[in-house]
Every structure is written in C-alpha cells, then in structure tokens.
Amino acid sequence: MIQENKINYFVTKIVTHAPNIKTIYLECRDGTGKAYTPVFRAGQFINVYFPETGTPEGKAYSISSAPHEDILAITVKAVGEFSNKLHQLKVGDRLTASMPYGYFYTETETSELVMIAGGISIAPFRSMILDSLQKKPNRKLALFHSSRTYDESIFRDEFAVLEKRFPNLKVFRYVTRDKVANVGIIHERLKIEDIIGTTDKAKLDIHTREFLICGSINFVGELWKGLRKAGVPEDVIYTESFFSH
Amino acid sequence: MKTPSKKKIIKKSSVNVCDVQDWLYSDIVKDHFFNPRNILLNDADYVADGIGIVGSPACGDMMVVWIKVDEKGEKITECKWRTFGCASAIASTSMMSVMATESGGMTLSRAKHITPESIIERLSGLPDRKYHCSVLGQSALREAIEDYEKNNPHEK
Amino acid sequence: MSHTAVLDKINKSGKRTYLDYAATTPIDPEVLERMLPYFSPAYSNPSSMHTSGRNAKRAVDASRESIATVLNCLPQEIIFTGSGTESDNMAMLGIARAYRNVGNHIIISAIEHKAIIEPVHRLEKQGFRVSVVPVDSFGMIDVDGCVRLVCEDTILVSVMYANNEIGTIEPIRELVQAIKKVSKNSVNGLAFPLIHTDACQATGALSLDVRELGVDLMTINSSKVYGPKGVGALYIRKGIKIEPLILGGEQERNLRAGTESVPLIVGFAHALTIADKAREKESKRLVVLRHYFIKGLLEKIPQAIINGHRTERLPNNVHISIPHIEGESILLMLDDVGIEASTGSACSAYDLKPSHVLLAIGQTAEFAHGSIRFSLGRYTTKKDINYVLKMLPPIVKRLSSISALTTQASRHSVMANARTKK
DSSP, X not given: OGGGOEEEEEEEEEEEEETTEEEEEEEEXXXXXXXXXXXXXXTOEEEEOOGGGTOXXXXXXXXXXXXXXXXXXEEEEOOSHHHHHHHTOOTTOEEEEEOOBOOOSOOOSSOOEEEEEEGGGGHHHHHHHHHHHHHOTTOOEEEEEEESSSTTSOSHHHHHHHHHHOTTEEEEEEESSOOSOOTTEEOSOOOHHHHHSTTOSSOOXXXXXXXXXXXXXXXXXXXXXXXXXXXXXXXXXXXXXXXXX | OOOOOOOOOOOOOOOOOOOTTSSOOOHHHHHHHHSOSSBOSOOSSOOOSEEEEEEEGXXXXXXXXXXXXXXXXXXXXXXXXXXXXXXXXXXXXXXXXXXXXXXXXXXXXHHTTOOHHHHHHHTTOOOGGGHHHHHHHHHHHHHHHHHHHHHSOOOO | OOHHHHHHHHHTSOOOEEOBTTTOOOOOHHHHHHHGGGTTTSOOOTTOSSHHHHHHHHHHHHHHHHHHHHHTSOGGGEEEESXXXXXXXXXXXXXXXXXXXXXXXXXXXTTOOXXXXXXXXXXXXXXXXXXEEOBOTTSOBOHHHHHHHOOTTEEEEEOOSBOTXXXXXXXXXXXXXXXXXXXXXXXXXXXXXXXXXXOTTTTTTSOOOHXXXXXXEEEEESTTTTSOSSOEEEEEOTTOOOOOSSOSSOHHHHTSOSOOOHHHHHHHHXXXXXHHHHHHHHHHHHHHHHHHHHHHHHHHOTTOEEOSOSSSBOTTEEEEEOTTSOHHHHHHHHHHTTEEOBOOOGGGSTTOOOOHHHHHTTOOHHHHTTEEEEEOOTTOOHHXXXXXXXXXXXXXXXXXXXXXXXXXXXXXXXXXXXXXXX
C-alpha cells in the first residue's frame, strides 16, 4: 500500500503562474540530510496530508515535473482550505505526503497520444509531454486544454517553444469564460468533434492513438462517454479525476 | 371544433439510473451490495498469484484483491476480494471483479485499462462523491497485477 | 417522479421500525388536529387589521404564552423562527453583530451542531476571534477549561444542552454559574459573555426552565418534539439586543420578518406542552428501554463500543461504533429489513468528513466510520428493540465477512506498514 507511506518533503522553490496557481518544487532528504528526488513516472501523483483540515485521507496532486528533470514539482490551484494551505508554504517548509503513486500512464510506446485536460489538470500532462519528447522525440502528441480563463491556461510560453522545436507536438488551448480574444486561444467550449470527429484537430492515427483524460469528475465522465459513443474502445482510454470538496 | 392535438411528452424509461446528485443507488449497485460476487471468505489458505491492497481504515475505504493468472501468464482466471467501505465501495469491487473475470477472463494488459468510468457505467452510475470508490477498485486490481508481474517478470 | 408515484412508493414501503427520532419525530395526532383550523378556515394573516387577522394573531400570542410557560419566561422573550437551525444562526450572528462594540471573542464547544459552527466560522472570517472548548472522551465539556477561555473581549458562549449524536448532556447550570463569576458588566447592565444553549435535542427530555438554567438565549425546535417541521423558536432574555437576520416586516417585534405560519406555531406550542408534561414519565420509560437495548447490543456484538456519557445522556440515545465495518453499509442493510437509523460515517456525509463530534471525543477515524445512532421515541416498543437485536448481529457478521479489515492479508499489511514507517 504505497499510499500509506508518508514521507517528509521540503519546499525548495515556488513559481507563480497566475494569482491562484503555483508550482511548488519539493525534495526529500535521506538519513544524512542529503537531498534526493523520489522516483516517479510521468502521470503519477503524490498524496498530500494536512490532517488538521479534517481530511485524514489527504488529497492527491499530480506531479507536473518530468522524471528526467530530477525534481518533483506539483502545480496547485488554490480553491479551498487545503489547497490554500499549500499556497501558504514557503521555501524551506516541510510537507508530509506519500511517495509518488498512480496508474495514469500508458505502457504502449508506439501509440500516438491525445491528452485532454480540464483546468489545473494540465499538470500531469506537462510531465508526460516533456518525458515523451525526451525519450521519443518523434512521437506524435496532441494536448487539448480547456480552462475558464486565460490566466489558467498555464505553461503557455514553455509549450509554445516546444511546439516550435517539435512539430509532432500540437497544443490546442480553449478558454471558455474570457471574452477578450488572445492569440493562439480558441474562445469556445471544447467539443468532442474537435478531438475525434468532424473537426478533428489532432488528426492522429486512428489505429494507434490512445486517449488520456484528466479533470473534474464531470469533465472526464462526459469526455469518456463522448469518446465511447464515437466508437473508441474502452482499453485505449485512460482517466484520472479527483473529487474536489 | 377541432380539439388541439396534445403534444406527447415521451419519457425515456429510466432503468433506475442513479441520480448522480442524490443519495439513491441504482438497482445494479444495490444488487452488487446485497449480493456481492467473488468475495474471498477465508484468505488464510488461498494462494494467489498477485495481491493488491489499497486504502486504509482511516480513510473509510480499504480493499484487498487477489488474482490468479493462467499458466501462460496472460489471462486473469480468478479475481477475489474483500472490502471495508460503503455500499459504493463494495459494489465497485464486486463489479470490477466481474469485469476482470467474465467471458473467460481479461488479459492482464486489458485489465490494466479498466477505468473508474467503465466500472461506474456498468453500475449504471454512482453519486459524484463516491467516485473514489471505483478509483480504489481500479487501483486494487492494478496493484494485484503489478504484484504478479513483479514476481513473474516477462521474457521480453 | 410525480407526486402520485411518490405516494405510491410511500404506501408500498412496508412496515418500518423507526429509530431515528433524533433526526425528526412523527407528528402527534392531537397536535395535527389542533393545527388544521389554521390552514382552513382560520387562514388569515396575523398582521392584518381585520377580525380574522386579529384572531390569527390571538392564536400566535396564545402559542407564545404556552411556550413561555414551559420555558418559565416572558412571552415577549420568545421569537418564532423557521427552524432550530435558523434560531442558532440568529443567536450567533445576531448577538455578535449587535455587540461587536463590546467585544469580538466567541466561545463554542467542540461538539456543537453545524448550525452553530458554520455561522461562527463565518464570523471568524469577518474578524471575530473564536475559541473552541474541547470535550472529554464522553463528550462532556470541561467547565473550568471553558471559564479559563473567557476574557475581556468575550461576548458570547454557546454550549449545547444535549448532543444530537452521542446524547451527552452538558452541565449547563454549572457552566452558567462558573461564567457568571468571571463575567463583567457592560454599559447597559448586561453581564458578558452572554450564554446561549442549543436545546433542540433536550426538548421533551430535559427541563427547559431558562430561569433555573440561567441562560440568556436558548434554541428550541418543533420537529424533535412531535410537532410540525418548519418552525423553531429562540428565547432571548429581556434587555438583550439582537440583530435580525431576516428583514422586511414587523413580525416578531421587528426581529424576524415574514408572515407567521399560524398552524405551525400553534402545533409547536401544543406539541411542546404535551411533551413537557409527559417528560418525566416518558424519560423513565425510555431509560429502561435504552438500558435493555444497550445491554442486548453489547452481549450480541461484544466488539462494539457505546459512545457518549454513560449516565449523563439523553434517555433515548444509543450510539455505537463497530470496528471493521462501515456505517453507510450497516444502515443500508438495516434499511433493507425495515430498520431506520443514522450514521456519523464519513461516507454518508457530503463532504466525506467523519463526524466532528466523534473526532472531538478522541475516536479514531476508523471507529468513527463504523458508527450508528439509534434514537428511540414515544412510539418505540420493546418489540422494536428486540427486532433490531435480532437483525443487527447477522448484518454485522455479514459485513465483517466482506470486510478487508478482517483478512489475514490486511493484518500483515498493517504490521508491515508499522515496520516501514520511520
């Protein structure tokens, strides 16, 4: 039961992407005080514990850094008591969390990947994209990200640079609430047809493509049903969702 | 005088699909709760090929899953379990065990692709706040498979 | 679903063994009868000047007087509200806002109902300071501990008369005496902190004499005392200012706007009068049944523990925790055989948090998950108890056999985790 293992992490850096979105960099220290990064796979999460908030089971946050970066970072949006506590952390603070855990990844190395993220759930996909580009630079990847505001459409600059360098990576950013038009943003709701239908933007190989969806329960559920209805077999869809309360 | 034609409001017959906002459970969830399939009543002498344990008493959900795999190391022939948790947790593990073993049993690689969404669909829906019950069901099976693979590494 | 379909379901429910009186009570038929004329033909608005309006007002006043008699207070000290929750909100928010210039410190116990905790959290966000008095493992507050928290700025202390989950009866009289010793006088001759008690569960079981208890404010409601739902009251001692929550009318001395529901108020008053008269006899009867129930439970399910104080507890409350199995599952299996109760398990709560009351008495989360509350009432018989004693043990056995916590595998895992924990 990997989740049961609680270890101490220490905050080494904090980066602010938007007023309520931060990436918190963490490291562990061994018995001699030497810093190390726990081993993880792209797509995994750590379970953070703040028992004083009345949640003994803790909350899961996806790792947004890639394994080869040799750091463990989580990207957090402050929405409630728990996530605000994470936002209040300072460099040097200690944090209790589990070892990296989770099964949100594909073991198939030859597939083309369609990644669909809702809001802050873009976090594990940053890890996956960087990891994939590092291991298999030619693998076709498409990311659909739907957020409510432009501010929440994070990692813009970083991904733009990657898209230029790797033409096999395509990123489609949807912003649903902002009315002001921004360059490179699609100001409408993400439709299933854009992923797999009449207006398919990614245009990946239908025989090898796999889908990874991460977001709220409703977001993931609706997309899963949509993909299934469009004929996508169950065993090429991976999902990750967290009930937020 | 012509009587105006009444518009018929045709309702789709609801097979007691769970209202995800509400307390009510679907008939299928109730069935798997009151008549759970594949429980392992006595694990003292059972020899499994892989065991997965997820959750904890503190969380209110804990599952143990035991799997047996065929000689070729491909298909799940048995998937037994025990669950501490609410009706959703019990029904999720039961349904997951049925999915893993029906029609001659899933291949390991197919079983790794079971998602909470597919378990929930088979259950005709679960309340949103019970979503994690099916996540645990999926994780328990994955851990059991991982345990098996660790002890039976493939020849690549 | 249509109303006809709902009624159909109700009619087909079959015999129910209802043991959830702490959640709500069935209406006393005598009370229902007394209410009916005020739906029709005496339906008028008590604020109207005409004859039928004035008659409606008389009915409200008469009800107020009956309740004042039970509470041993003045009729004008009773304000009718829509529920116990509303009364609690009014007491917390209304007093805090009215006396903000006197102080900004509020004290509550760790096991208050959410109808106290939530408004107090809101006040905290608005700049008030809040202290929480812990309770012991039986749910009893430490009176000295509470008094030690009182300071110059304290304007309000709220401790419930009896806890709705585990049934513990708090030492309100003792608390009031102890606080009065350290209280200071304000400009208007009022002694601060003011003391409020939520008596929703105590109604019908304990004396509500506010003079004798010494409290300044008290919440009571109708739904726990065989009256109609949708009405409650707040006792506010004369001379105490309070800011209204609901504005827009002169009802209830300008403290709670909205056309009074005459039938509900009439029903409440009558139900309370009946319940208070029957209090001693009914309490004795329930204590005997409760004792029999607890004895039977512990004999048949020896691994269970009883929560709450053994002697200072509500006559009708039986709250148990059973290890290795989960509350919602127990409830559903009980429900399947017609038994209705409730649970403090996290899985049954919307926010997935285990009961704060159980955590406050020091119970571990795992025990809290296996908790069931049975609350007896006026129509509970020994036959009902025997039925539960017959049906619950096999349910416990069944769920234990399904449980992961009774496997060899989990025991090894728990031991392994204990070893690897640094």
